[in-house]
Amino acid sequence: MGICQSEYDKLYSLNPSAEILFRNAYNEISGICVVLKGHQGGLGPNKEKIIWYNVYIGIDKIRSEQIPRIFILEPPDHLIEHKNVFHPTFCVDLGRSLPHLCWGDYEKYWKRDLQRHDRTLVCLIRCAEKILGEQCLKPPYAR
Secondary structure, eight states: OOBOHHHHHHHHHHOTTOEEEEEOTTSOEEEEEEEEEEEOOSSSTTTTOEEEEEEEEEOTTTTSSSOOOEEEEESOGGGOOOTTEEEEEEETTTTEEEEEEOOTTHHHIIIIISOGGGOOHHHHHHHHHHHHHSOOOSSSOOO
16 A cells, blocks of 8 residues: 555645655555755764755555565765664565665664554654764674
């Protein structure tokens, strides 16, 4: 089950970079791309430098207890230093391996604390932006 146009429109009103990539058989939106602001991360002197992450999100099961995986399209893996981004794994929807976001405690929050109707695209994006805007420097981390 994807999302309806009105839910997508809410995200688009907040972030006009959002783009629909896939729809399912019921014409629900099941995959989007969006650009998110974050820090470069890492441990070097540029760790607070602002960069833009172009991401893909498969949202066909957004209301489930399993938080959707967010894949990083840009920047390429070799330029990512953020400690909360995992090295590439295969993205079935796009047919290639891509780095992806480490949800950390947000995964528990999504599953345990959010009601099904609160698991929205805007909520998901806000969580992702929070992670990309700061990084966990306590081991273990993704990089």
